Amino acid sequence: MTYAIDFPGITTLPVAESHQAFPVGRIYCVGRNYAEHAREMGHDPDREPPFFFMKPPDAIVMSGATLPYPTITQDLHHEIEMIVAIGKGGRDIPVEKALDHVFGYGVGLDMTRRDVQGEAKKMGRPWEMGKAFDESAPCTALKTVAMVGHPAKGAITLKVNGVVKQKGDLSEMIWNVPETIAYLSKMITLRPGDLIMSGTPSGVGPVQRGDKLEGHVDGVGDLTISYAR
Numbered sequence: 743m744t745y746a747i748d749f750p751g752i753t754t755l756p757v758a759e760s761h762q763a764f765p766v767g768r769i770y771c772v773g774r775n776y777a778e779h780a781r782e783m784g785h786d787p788d789r790e791p792p793f794f795f796m797k798p799p800d801a802i803v804m805s806g807a808t809l810p811y812p813t814i815t816q817d818l819h820h821e822i823e824m825i826v827a828i829g830k831g832g833r834d835i836p837v838e839k840a841l842d843h844v845f846g847y848g849v850g851l852d853m854t855r856r857d858v859q860g861e862a863k864k865m866g867r868p869w870e871m872g873k874a875f876d877e878s879a880p881c882t883a884l885k886t887v888a889m890v891g892h893p894a895k896g897a898i899t900l901k902v903n904g905v906v907k908q909k910g911d912l913s914e915m916i917w918n919v920p921e922t923i924a925y926l927s928k929m930i931t932l933r934p935g936d937l938i939m940s941g942t943p944s945g946v947g948p949v950q951r952g953d954k955l956e957g958h959v960d961g962v963g964d965l966t967i968s969y970a971r
């Protein structure tokens with residue numbers, strides 16, 4: 743069988759220290775998963791159930807890239823996040839079995855057109871044009887569970903032009919990784935290849951043309967992205 747059209751093909755992420763690639767299916771993002779970030783966005787961080795939005799797999803761009811400033815925004819924001827890569831699918835996954843479904847971890851950015859998202863919130867409209875645009879998901883290569891275990895504590899930071907803007911700890915997640923997988927798998931059937939962006943700590947803020955972003959998650963890796971002038 744051949745495709746009827748010239749199709750760009752599937753998105754993959756490199757697996758660190760390997761010649762293999764991880765094929766990316768869907769990207770699920772957790773909203774407001776660190777209390778300080780929920781507060782800075784004007785919400786009560788009490789343990790309301792987690793909520794999710796999505797990005798398309800082709801929003802991924804590899805760490806190291808220089809990106810054009812996105813269209814239709816004057817207020818692009820950075821959100822540094824740990825990425826969870828699902829290796830084994832399932833639905834109604836119990837919390838205590840959830841980590842068996844993880845292939846590995848990476849460092850990512852949930853780039854956000856905050857002005858577009860804000861307008862959508864105000865009008866009761868969907869968030870996609872604020873969240874799911876071209877090159878909105880910079881990522882590192884993935885590290886396998888064999889390499890990094892299951893990171894549950896450790897610093898998660900983001901610098902803009904060398905200045906620390908976001909600083910949190912993985913242990914501050916409102917819903918930890920196993921709980922997030924359990925919740926999400928009640929709403930949809932998780933598939934191998936799915937990625938979960940696990941939420942961002944406080945300190946989100948604007949990115950200007952010419953800025954250099956440097957993200958870090960202890961034990962998982964480092965990400966660098968620059969924006970063109």
Ligand code: MN
Nearest residue numbers: 821852941942
């Ligand atoms: Mn986010």
